[in-house]
Amino acid sequence: MxxxxxxxxxxxxxxxxxxxxxxxxxxxxxxxxxxxxxxxxxxxxxxxxxxxxxxxxxxxxxxxxxxxxxxxxxxxxxxxxxxxxxxxxxxxxxxxxxxxxxxxxxxxxxxxxxxxxxxxxxxxxxxxxxxxxxxxxxxxxxxxxxxxxxxxxxxxxxxxxxxxxxxxxxxxxxxxxxxxxxxxxxxxxxxxxxxxxxxxxxxxxxxxxxxxxxxxxxxxxxxxxxxxxxxxxxxxxxxxxxxxxxxxxxxxxxxxxxxxxxxxxxxxxxxxxxxxxxxxxxxxxxxxxxxxxYQFIQPPVIFNQVQTDKLRQSEYAPQFEALENNYNASFESGKNAYQQMLTAIEAGEDEDAESIKGQIKEIKLEQEELREQAKELILQNDPAAETRDTDYVFMRFVMxxxxxxxxxxxxxxxxxxxxxxxxxxxxxxxxxxxxxxxxxxxxxxxxxxxxxxxxxxxxxxxxxxxxxxxxxxxLFENLIQAINLLGSLFYGTILGVFMVGFFMKWVKGRAVFIAALLSQGLILVVHFRNGTGMLGFHWDIGFLWYNAIGCLAVMLFGLILQQIVGGKVAKG
The missing domain is CATH 1.20.1730.10 (Sodium/glucose cotransporter)
Incomplete structure (x- = not known):
C-alpha cells in the first residue's frame, strides 16, 4: 500500500x-x-x-x-x-x-x-x-x-x-x-x-x-x-x-x-x-x-498472491507457468465470447445469445479445472497451504x-x-x-x-x-465456515429454553434443564454424524436447520419430561 x-x-x-x-x-x-x-x-x-x-x-x-x-x-x-x-x-x-x-x-x-x-x-x-x-x-x-x-x-x-x-x-x-x-x-x-x-x-x-x-x-x-x-x-x-x-x-x-x-x-x-x-x-x-x-479484465489464476509467489519460486514454477498460459488463453476465448453474447443480446437474437452462453459455461468449466490444477500444485509445494481463495477476491481487486x-x-x-x-x-x-x-x-x-x-x-x-x-x-480447520457453524450448534438449545419460558408456562425448571441437555446432545450427534447417519438412518442437513431442530427439541422434550419428572411451580 x-x-x-x-x-x-x-x-x-x-x-x-x-x-x-x-x-x-x-x-x-x-x-x-x-x-x-x-x-x-x-x-x-x-x-x-x-x-x-x-x-x-x-x-x-x-x-x-x-x-x-x-x-x-x-x-x-x-x-x-x-x-x-x-x-x-x-x-x-x-x-x-x-x-x-x-x-x-x-x-x-x-x-x-x-x-x-x-x-x-x-x-x-x-x-x-x-x-x-x-x-x-x-x-x-x-x-x-x-x-x-x-x-x-x-x-x-x-x-x-x-x-x-x-x-x-x-x-x-x-x-x-x-x-x-x-x-x-x-x-x-x-x-x-x-x-x-x-x-x-x-x-x-x-x-x-x-x-x-x-x-x-x-x-x-x-x-x-x-x-x-x-x-x-x-x-x-x-x-x-x-x-x-x-x-x-x-x-x-x-x-x-x-x-x-x-x-x-x-x-x-x-x-x-x-x-x-x-x-x-x-x-x-x-x-x-x-x-x-474479471470477465473482461484478466484475473489471476489464484487470488491469494502470497501462495502464487511461493509457487513461482519453487520447483513447480514451470508447471504453474504453463497453467497460467493456458488460463490466459482460455480467458481471451471467454472474453471474446462475452462480446459476441452482448452483441447478440443487443440485436435481439435470443437464441444466439443462449447458444453463446452455453459456450461460455464450457469455457468457465475449463478455467475452473485449471484453477484446481493450480491449487494442487500449491498443496504439493506446501501441504499446509490454504487454497480456498474466494475470500481474497474483493481485497485483491481493491489493492x-x-x-x-x-x-x-x-x-x-x-x-x-x-x-x-x-x-x-x-x-x-x-x-x-x-x-x-x-x-x-x-x-x-x-x-x-x-x-x-x-x-x-x-x-x-x-x-x-x-x-x-x-x-x-x-491448528484447526475450516475456520471461515466455523464462525457461522458455531452459533448454530448452540443457539437452538438456548432459544428453546427461552421459548419454553415465554410460551409454555406449565413446564418447570427440572424438566427444561434436562430437555436442554438432551437437545444439546442431539444437535451434536446430528452434526458429527451429518452426511452419514446412524442406526440405519441417513441424513444430510444444512447447519441452519440445527437452530430449528434444537429449539423444537427443547420444547418437545420439556413437554414430555414435565409429565415424567414434574417440578416446582415456575416463578413469574
Missing amino acids: STLDWIVLFLTLFSIVIYGTYKTRGSKNLDSYLRGNNSMNWWTIGLSIMATQASAITFLSTPGQAYEDGMRFIQFYFGLPLAMIIISVSFVPIYYKLKVYTAYEYLEQRFDLKTRTLTALLFIVQRGLAAGITIYAPAIILSTLLGWNLTWTNIFIGVLVIVYTVSGGTSAVSITQKQQMAVMMGGMILAGIIVIQLLPISFQEALHVAGKMDRLNVVSFEFDFADRYNIWSGMTAAVFLFLSYFGSDQSQVGRYLSGQTLTQSRMGLIMNGFLKIPMQFIILFIGVMVFVF DYLPKGIVGLLFAVIFSAAMSSSASELNALGSTSTIDLYKRSIKKDASDEHYVRSSKVFTAFWGLGAILFATYAS
Whole structure:
C-alpha cells in the first residue's frame, strides 16, 4: 500500500478507539458500565446491532461468495424482519420489565439457578470460541494481503478492542460502533461506485452478463434440506437462528438493553430488520460487479498472491507457468465470447445469445479445472497451504485497481468490522461472567465498584483468551465456515429454553434443564454424524436447520419430561 493508504488506515482506526475511550471514560457503577445508564437512542441501538452482526467476514467473504455463487445468499436474511418483530413483541418487554443486565437473569426467575447457569455457560462456550475466530478469520487474510506477521495482526486487532471495551463498557461499544458503521458502509458504497466506473462495458451490459451467468439469482424456490440458501431456509430455519441470536445472545441483547425506553429498543431492532437486507444486497452486488469486471479484465489464476509467489519460486514454477498460459488463453476465448453474447443480446437474437452462453459455461468449466490444477500444485509445494481463495477476491481487486487512499479506507473497513464484532462479544462475555456466574454464585454481596472492576477483568481475560486462541487457531480447520457453524450448534438449545419460558408456562425448571441437555446432545450427534447417519438412518442437513431442530427439541422434550419428572411451580 502507499503511504497515503497507511495514513488513512491508522488514522481511521486510532481515531475511533480514542473517541470511544474519551467519550465513555469514568463509568463508575454497574448500571453505567453494563447498560450505559439506558442512554442510547433508537438509531444508535440499530447501528450497534448491525455493526455487531457485520463481522469482518461479512466484508471479506460476502463479495467473494457473490463472485463465485451469485446473490442467493441474500435469502438467508429474508426472515430477519419477522424475527425482529417477534423479539420486539415477545422478548424485549420482559427484559425491560425485569430490569435485567443479561438475558439469562430472566431464566432464574422463570425456572431456577441451574437452568440460568447452564444457558449462560452454553453462551460463554459458544461466544468464547467465536471471539477468537472473529479475530483470527480476518487476521489471516489481512496479514497475507499486508505482509504482516499473523500473530502480530491478531494482537493488533485484539488490543485495540480491549482498550476501549474495558475502559467504557457497553457505552464505548455502542458509541464506537456508530463510527465503525459509517466507515464500513461509506467505504463499501464508495468501492461499489468505483467498481461500476471501472467496468470496461456499460452498466446495462454488466447486468446482462451477470444475469446470463446466474449471478443475479436473488430468489430460489427449490427446496433442499442440504441447501443453506433458498427461500424456504431463509423464512424458516434462519428465523430460528435470528430469534436465537438477537433474542438470547448477550452480545446482541446487551445492545438494546441500553436503550432509553422500551420503544427506543424496539425501534432499533426494527431498524436492523429492515436495513440489514439492503446492506447485504449492496455488498453482494459489489461482488457480482467484481465478477463481471474479471470477465473482461484478466484475473489471476489464484487470488491469494502470497501462495502464487511461493509457487513461482519453487520447483513447480514451470508447471504453474504453463497453467497460467493456458488460463490466459482460455480467458481471451471467454472474453471474446462475452462480446459476441452482448452483441447478440443487443440485436435481439435470443437464441444466439443462449447458444453463446452455453459456450461460455464450457469455457468457465475449463478455467475452473485449471484453477484446481493450480491449487494442487500449491498443496504439493506446501501441504499446509490454504487454497480456498474466494475470500481474497474483493481485497485483491481493491489493492490492484482502486485509487490510493481508498485502498487504506477499505482496509479500515475490514479492521473496523473485526473490532465491532469482537467488542460486542467481549463486552457480552464480561457481563455474563460477572452477572450470571461471579455475582450470582461466587461473590454475592460486593459493592458496585467491585463488580465493575470484575467485569473489566473478565472482559480483558476473554480478550486475551481470544487473542491466544486466534494465535493458535491454525491448528484447526475450516475456520471461515466455523464462525457461522458455531452459533448454530448452540443457539437452538438456548432459544428453546427461552421459548419454553415465554410460551409454555406449565413446564418447570427440572424438566427444561434436562430437555436442554438432551437437545444439546442431539444437535451434536446430528452434526458429527451429518452426511452419514446412524442406526440405519441417513441424513444430510444444512447447519441452519440445527437452530430449528434444537429449539423444537427443547420444547418437545420439556413437554414430555414435565409429565415424567414434574417440578416446582415456575416463578413469574
